[in-house]
Amino acid sequence: MDIKIPYNEDLRPDTGLYNAKLGIWLFLASEVMLFGGLFSSYILLRAGASVWPPIGLDGQSVAHLLEETIGLATFNTVALITSSVTMVMSWVSLKMKDISKFKMYMWITISCAIIFLIVKYFEYSHKIHEGFIPAHDTYMALYFTMTGLHVLHIIGGLFVLVYFVMPDGIKMWDDEPIRFTNRIEVFGLYWHFVDLVWIFLFPVLYLLN
């Protein structure tokens, strides 16, 4: 017997939303608190430090390396902002029933996410190579925790993005186009949130030191 899950296309009369949309907003609320805890730790540690970024036990501060990596971090900001606009454009393409444009925008989004991860890899290896590991000082501990958690969100999102352009993911478009469009909208909300977090991480960790 084929049981249809209710309210994945129609709006629930009590919430005014389809279920997945309510679910993603509640999930994003929990994500705000997750990153909020880290931002709160950042304020506490920074307010208590006499010098920022602090000087480690080896007598060195990561400040000079941060200036070198501003260019890379700016490039990554542009990559994520681009991925955000291409994500929303892929949803618009589905609204216009243009599946080839949808695929094109999704592949651009995937490329931007991969570029972001590659740049991050070089950034991490450069810092680790210079001895600036999470145990070096409180700034480095926060830097790796906050950007690492953000990178995990990008990796998770990348898997979902790839799934949506693979035959298994995209086949829903043929049978249930509205449900598929809703899926893309819901995933888009997650992706924009990941972009939003980076918009704050970028100045806080790279610029305002």
Add this chain to the structure above:
Amino acid sequence: MVSDNISKQVIKYWKIFALLLFCTVLTVLAVYVDFDVEGSIAGGIFIGLTIAVFKGYLVAYNFMHLNDEKPMVYWIILVTLVFFLILLFIPVIWESTLVGKY
């Protein structure tokens, strides 16, 4: 009519994209400006965070469609923001209760 609306939306998304890029450049340039607030970088922090808040608003309002959502979504965001602000102010409360005690 529907396709006209979508075309207008598409133009708006690309304009927001351009504005976000412009704000990113401004944020980076602000680092190199000396705002000279009592010898600290408080001015730079204020400007940097203000631009970040504006960029966040642009993404949430336009890309996340908060310009046209159901009341349930606004309620979820409002409750989250209240708890988020409490979370951010915990360090401030912590610091203020320690002043003069040690």
